[in-house]
Structures are given as C-alpha cells and as structure tokens.
Amino acid sequence: MAKLTRERKNKTVYRVVGESQAQGLIFNRSASGNGPSCVVDDRVLRNFGSCSYMGLERHPALLAGAAAALESYGSQFSFSRAYLDSPLYQGLEEALEQITGRATLVAPSTTLAHLAALPVLVSDDDVVLIDQFAHASLHMATDLLKGTIVERIRHNRMDLLEERINAYSKPGRRIWYLCDGVYSMLGDFADFAALRELLGRYPQLHVYADDAHAVSWTGKHGRGAALSHLGDSERVVVALSLNKAFSAAGGALALPSPGALTQIRRCGGPMLFSGPIQPPMLGAAVASAQLHLDGVFSSLQAELEERMTAAEDALARLNVPVATADRTPIFMVQFESLRAAQRAVRELRQRDYYCCLSTFPAVPMDKPSLRFTVSRHNSVAEITDFVAQLADVIAVRGDTQASAYAS
Amino acid sequence: MERQNAPGDRDQLDAVIKALYEVISFDEGGEPDWERMRTLFSPHARITRVTPEGTDYLDVAGFQDLAKEIIDLGTYTRFFEIEVLRDERRFGGLAHVLSAYETRQSRSAREPFARGVNSLQLIREQGEWKVLSLFWDEERTDNPLALPALFDRGEVRWPS
Numbered sequence: 302m303a304k305l306t307r308e309r310k311n312k313t314v315y316r317v318v319g320e321s322q323a324q325g326l327i328f329n330r331s332a333s334g335n336g337p338s339c340v341v342d343d344r345v346l347r348n349f350g351s352c353s354y355m356g357l358e359r360h361p362a363l364l365a366g367a368a369a370a371l372e373s374y375g376s377q378f379s380f381s382r383a384y385l386d387s388p389l390y391q392g393l394e395e396a397l398e399q400i401t402g403r404a405t406l407v408a409p410s411t412t413l414a415h416l417a418a419l420p421v422l423v424s425d426d427d428v429v430l431i432d433q434f435a436h437a438s439l440h441m442a443t444d445l446l447k448g449t450i451v452e453r454i455r456h457n458r459m460d461l462l463e464e465r466i467n468a469y470s471k472p473g474r475r476i477w478y479l480c481d482g483v484y485s486m487l488g489d490f491a492d493f494a495a496l497r498e499l500l501g502r503y504p505q506l507h508v509y510a511d512d513a514h515a516v517s518w519t520g521k522h523g524r525g526a527a528l529s530h531l532g533d534s535e536r537v538v539v540a541l542s543l544n545k546a547f548s549a550a551g552g553a554l555a556l557p558s559p560g561a562l563t564q565i566r567r568c569g570g571p572m573l574f575s576g577p578i579q580p581p582m583l584g585a586a587v588a589s590a591q592l593h594l595d596g597v598f599s600s601l602q603a604e605l606e607e608r609m610t611a612a613e614d615a616l617a618r619l620n621v622p623v624a625t626a627d628r629t630p631i632f633m634v635q636f637e638s639l640r641a642a643q644r645a646v647r648e649l650r651q652r653d654y655y656c657c658l659s660t661f662p663a664v665p666m667d668k669p670s671l672r673f674t675v676s677r678h679n680s681v682a683e684i685t686d687f688v689a690q691l692a693d694v695i696a697v698r699g700d701t702q703a704s705a706y707a708s
Numbered sequence: 709m710e711r712q713n714a715p716g717d718r719d720q721l722d723a724v725i726k727a728l729y730e731v732i733s734f735d736e737g738g739e740p741d742w743e744r745m746r747t748l749f750s751p752h753a754r755i756t757r758v759t760p761e762g763t764d765y766l767d768v769a770g771f772q773d774l775a776k777e778i779i780d781l782g783t784y785t786r787f788f789e790i791e792v793l794r795d796e797r798r799f800g801g802l803a804h805v806l807s808a809y810e811t812r813q814s815r816s817a818r819e820p821f822a823r824g825v826n827s828l829q830l831i832r833e834q835g836e837w838k839v840l841s842l843f844w845d846e847e848r849t850d851n852p853l854a855l856p857a858l859f860d861r862g863e864v865r866w867p868s
Contacts (some may be wrong), residue, residue: 305777312761405802433782455737637813638821665785667813669819 316583317661320639326646326658334358337678346655349673349687352485354518354605354630356677362588370584378580382566383573389583396590400522401541401555402532404562409575411513411542411552415442417569418554419509422538422561423449423477428469430454431479432463434487436511437662439479439696454478459495466503476505482527482539486664487624488631488682489517493530500534507536512673517546518605518630523593528555533666536592543578547593549586551578587674604677605630611681615688622694633659634671634695642669648694654687720795721803721830721837724748728828728839729789733812736786738778742772750831756843788812792823795859801832808842808855819862823847825858 309607321327325342335358339348370389378387390407397405408414408515419442423429427524429443429451443451466476470508474691491510500506510527517523523546524532531537535557556562565571578586592598609630616623616632625634636642639660646658649671656673664670675684675693695708726828731745746768755771757764764774778784793808805828810820824846831840 305774305781309761309821313759316760380777433780456782456785458737523731637817640821661783665782667784669784669821 309441310383314662316630317666320474321578324643324647326643326650329656335678337680337683339652341655344650344653346650346653347683347687348678349675351674351676351678352514352545353678354546354674354676355523355548355601357517357535357546357589357592357601360548360589360592363548363585365708366588367585370587371581374580374584376579376581378577380577381573381575381624387577387580387583389580389587390473390577393583393587393590396587396594397541397555398554400590400593401524401528401539401553403528403539403555406554406556406562406566406572407543407578408552408554409571409578410550411511411544412438413571413575414439414552414554415439415511416445416542417536417571418540418565419443419479420445420570421565421568422507422509424475425449427475427477428452428465428474429477429479429564430465430469430502431705432481433490434484434575435479435481436485436513439481439511442480450462456484457489457492458544459499463499463503466499466506468686470503470505474505475505475507477507477509480511481514481526482510482631483514484629485514486633486670488629488633488672489625489627490526490629493526495530496534497534500531500536504536507538508534509538509540511540511589513540513542513545513552514629514631516541516543517548517593518602519552523598523602525676533540543586543589547586547589549589550582601677605675608675608677608679608681611684612652612675612688615685619688619692621692624668630675632673632675634673634691635668636670639669642671645671645691645694647691652690652694654690656687656691688700720803721798723793724830724837724839725794725805725807725828728826728842729791729809733788734786738786740772740775740787746770747783749842750833753839754841754843756841758843758845760848765846787816788814793855793859800862803837804828805830806859808853808858823853825853 331343334433335351335353336346337346374387394405394407408417415438415482423446425448427449429446430450431439431443431451431453433453434456452465454465462478469476483490496508508531512525512527515526519526520529525541526537539555541553541555543549543553612632621634624635642658646656649656656671659670659672716807727748728770731741734740749768753767755768766774789809789811790808795806797804807826807828809824811822811828812820824844827843828839829841830837
C-alpha cells in the first residue's frame with residue numbers, strides 16, 4: 302500500500318512553508334512586545350494577528366504578579382513537579398478550579414497537557430476519533446497511543462462521528478472524540494449541541510476538547526466554550542491554555558474527577574519528567590486567575606464582544622466573505638490560491654496592518670487564507686478601518702485577482 | 709504518424725479524458741469517484757506522480773490509497789481539475805495525449821492554485837479506450853508552463 306512517508310511529508314511542508322517565508326510573510330521578527338501595534342521590518346503595524354484576545358499582558362495586576370514572583374522566587378524553580386512544587390502552583394490550581402468548576406491540573410503547556418493526559422486516559426482497546434482540523438498538538442498526542450485505533454473524522458461532521466461510534470462500539474470499549482472547542486484557524490466552534498446529544502445517547506462516548514483559543518474571552522470566569530457547553534458531563538475532559546487570552550504561560554486540564562487528576566499527575570509522562578512553569582509566569586498566571594474570578598471580569602469580556610460585533614458588522618456591510626458565522630475573535634478569509642492570499646497579506650502590511658497568512662500545513666492546500674483576530678487592544682474605529690482596507694484589498698481590481706470567497 | 713479519425717472513436721477517447729478529470733474532482737466534504745475511476749484504467753495501468761519531493765510509481769489501487777490518505781489528513785478538502793489544452797496522437801490501438809490542466813478549489817473559482825501537464829497513454833482494449841499510463845508534473849517557478857507553445861508540434865485541441 303502506498304503511504305506518505307514522514308520524510309515526504311516533511312519535504313512538502315519545508316517547500317510550502319519556505320515559499321511564504323521567502324515572501325517575507327511568515328517567520329517575521331517583531332521589534333516590539335504585543336499590544337495595539339507591532340513593529341515588523343521597521344514598520345509600525347496595527348496588530349490584527351495576536352491570540353491575546355483579552356489583551357491582558359500589560360494589565361497592572363499581571364505585571365505586579367510576575368514582578369513579585371520574580372522577586373520572591375527568582376527566575377526559575379528547577380525541579381520536576383514530581384519532586385518539588387513551586388509554592389505558586391497550589392494557588393494557581395485552586396483558582397483555576399474555581400474558574401473551571403472542576404479538578405484542574407496545570408501543565409507546562411497545552412501540548413504537554415495532551416501528551417500527559419491522552420496516553421493515561423485512553424486504554425489500549427479504546428478507539429480515538431479525531432476531527433481532521435483539531436489542533437496539531439492533539440494529532441501529535443495520538444501518535445503516543447500505540448495499539449489504539451485512531452481515525453480522523455471530517456471537520457465537525459457529527460453524522461460521520463455517529464456512524465463511526467456505531468461501527469466501533471462493543472461492550473466495555475470507550476470511544477473518544479478529540480476536537481477543539483474553538484478551531485484556531487477557521488475560528489469556528491465544535492458542534493457542542495450535537496456532541497451533547499451524542500453524549501446523551503452513547504454512554505461509551507467520551508470527549509476530549511482542546512479549548513485553548515476559547516479560554517478567558519468566553520464563559521463564566523472565562524472558563525471557555527467547551528466547559529460552558531459540556532462541563533457538566535463526567536465524560537468530558539477539557540484542555541485549556543494559560544498562554545493566549547489568559548496572558549500568562551502554561552496549560553491546564555479540567556478533569557471530571559480528582560481521581561483522573563491523580564492518575565495523570567502520577568502517570569502522565571510530561572507531568573513527571575518535564576520542567577515546570579517558572580515563577581515569574583506562575584505569578585502572572587495567579588494574578589490573571591484572580592482577575593478572572595473578580596466580579597468585573599465579565600465587563601472586560603463585554604469589551605471584546607463589542608469589538609467582535611464591530612468586526613462582524615463591517616465584514617457584513619462590505620461583503621467580505623469569512624469562513625464561519627460562529628462568533629469568535631478569529632476571522633478567516635479564504636482565497637482561491639496561495640498567491641492571492643499572499644498578495645492580500647502583503648498589501649495590508651503596506652497599509653500598516655499586521656494579519657496572518659495561513660497556509661498548508663496549518664490549513665488544507667485548497668484553503669490558503671488570511672487570518673485576522675480582534676482583541677481588546679484594537680479600537681472599534683481601528684477594526685472598522687481594518688475591515689475597510691481588507692475589503693479594498695480583496696476587491697477585484699485590474700490584475701489583482703483577489704479571489705476571496707465564502708465557504 | 710497515421711492519424712485515425714474514425715467516427716465515434718475520437719469521441720470515445722475524448723469521453724475517457726473528460727471522465728478522468730471528472731472522477732478526480734470533488735466538492736467540499738466529498739471524495740473522488742473511486743469506482744468510476746477504476747473503470748477508466750486498464751488492469752495493467754500505472755500511475756506516476758511526480759512532485760518536487762519525489763516520485764511515486766503506483767498502480768490504480770496504490771494511487772487510490774495514497775489519495776485517500778491525503779484526503780484523510782486534510783491536505784485537500786475539495787479538488788477540481790479541468791483540462792485547458794490537449795495534444796493528441798493516435799495510431800491503431802494506441803494513443804498518446806498531453807493534457808494541460810488547471811487545479812481549482814471549486815467549479816466557480818476564478819483562479820487556479822496549480823497547473824501542470826498530464827501525460828497519458830491509452831490503449832484500446834476490447835473496443836474501448838482505457839488509460840494505460842497516467843503521469844504528470846506540476847508547474848513550478850523552475851518549471852514554468854507556457855501554453856500553447858508547449859504543444860507547438862502537436863495537434864493542439866482546445867477542449868470544448
């Protein structure tokens with residue numbers, strides 16, 4: 302049977318990524334921190350590319366938390382958590398348990414959380430069904446599940462998921478569905494309503510959701526989308542990021558029981574063998590968690606909502622097609638060719654706007670895209686102006702065949 | 709080289725080429741028409757896929773396995789290929805066809821995201837033209853595709 306070897310896949314990725322790198326559109330170096338603008342190639346660009354949706358990285362509480370932790374505990378605490386925990390971990394995990402309403406285990410990153418959790422949670426005889434557009438780190442983690450059947454499911458196709466559940470069901474076997482809460486490229490949600498319904502009908506179904514891109518900006522105390530929709534199910538595990546809108550570092554697992562937490566803590570490879578989050582970032586994480594729990598956090602979420610609405614309104618008014626109607630701070634405009642997507646991103650940079658080019662392998666070969674995000678750093682006026690510039694750039698003008706289209 | 713223009717024969721060969729482009733094209737969420745694809749090839753057919761990363765020497769089943777893996781990985785979620793120019797030579801029960809193509813994301817897409825040339829050998833088996841070899845290479849910066857100069861010595865046909 303013909304198979305794509307790892308070497309062939311790597312060579313293809315190397316070539317395709319290299320083409321966009323040669324254009325100067327990816328692998329850029331910033332000359333500034335994250336915020337309303339970024340400095341790329343000596344140009345100050347208004348920032349529509351960050352995953353810091355809540356824009357908390359310069360919040361006084363987080364800066365003070367990081368500074369105090371640095372002062373108290375130094376730049377690092379070099380122990381595996383299996384031996385000795387930094388004093389800041391307990392406060393962080395307790396605060397996260399209040400946010401998530403669940404037993405919560407902090408991991409050095411969301412990727413390492415997957416690598417720790419999945420080989421512990423999934424038994425040899427279980428079956429794993431994974432959305433084809435689930436985050437690369439989830440696909441990577443399935444490589445550790447030697448001996449377990451792992452099958453990809455077309456994106457958000459709940460009909461195919463149900464078909465495969467039925468095909469693989471047998472007594473005692475659990476079937477895991479791995480998905481993202483919010484898909485980082487398309488910006489759409491998992492089909493939570495359908496998943497809830499399937500969880501109700503199939504007791505063998507378990508869901509593991511990577512909700513990295515939904516943390517903070519949505520849900521009570523910023524618990525994200527997956528916990529908001531499925532958090533009451535004992536058959537749902539949610540991985541969170543403390544790196545994106547949370548504005549700190551690391552990842553976390555919101556688990557259905559303290560027993561599952563202990564199992565992953567004791568057996569999950571990276572929980573035993575990887576280094577911890579270092580004190581300054583733990584200090585920032587504790588401060589961010591406390592901010593999430595304070596009564597006014599919902600007003601910060603409302604500020605982002607206002608900006609998302611402004612973007613949606615402008616896109617609709619100017620007929621700019623985006624990949625999904627789901628309401629998230631991630632917007633994707635797909636193009637008919639990589640060249641067209643590159644032209645659009647390049648032209649926006651010339652107009653002093655930073656947004657991201659999304660190409661294979663982040664998206665399929667047939668979906669080269671311009672991906673932009675909105676954050677609390679962007680004013681409503683800036684968002685409206687950005688969308689107007691985007692609409693102008695993708696309009697068909699002479700030899701510029703922009704070719705943006707709606708899915 | 710003798711050219712045969714028997715009525716119906718040319719139409720049948722043309723239909724095979726057109727069908728080949730139809731069966732490999734699919735809309736979002738779909739997949740190629742694997743069964744119909746098989747019917748277009750001789751049981752002895754070879755499919756040779758040239759990419760900058762290497763060459764795959766396949767039979768039809770091997771090609772289908774590879775294509776299924778590529779779709780399963782999410783590398784392509786839809787695919788639409790059309791013929792834009794053809795050079796066709798026939799003699800008795802054999803035909804050589806160079807068929808320039810454009811790959812687009814959908815039927816309505818205005819801009820191709822890839823172009824290239826399919827090289828086909830067809831054989832008449834039991835009165836029907838079947839593909840004996842399908843072999844293609846893509847346009848790249850270092851492999852530009854200039855149409856119709858590519859076929860300046862052949863019988864160039866613009867697909868109807």
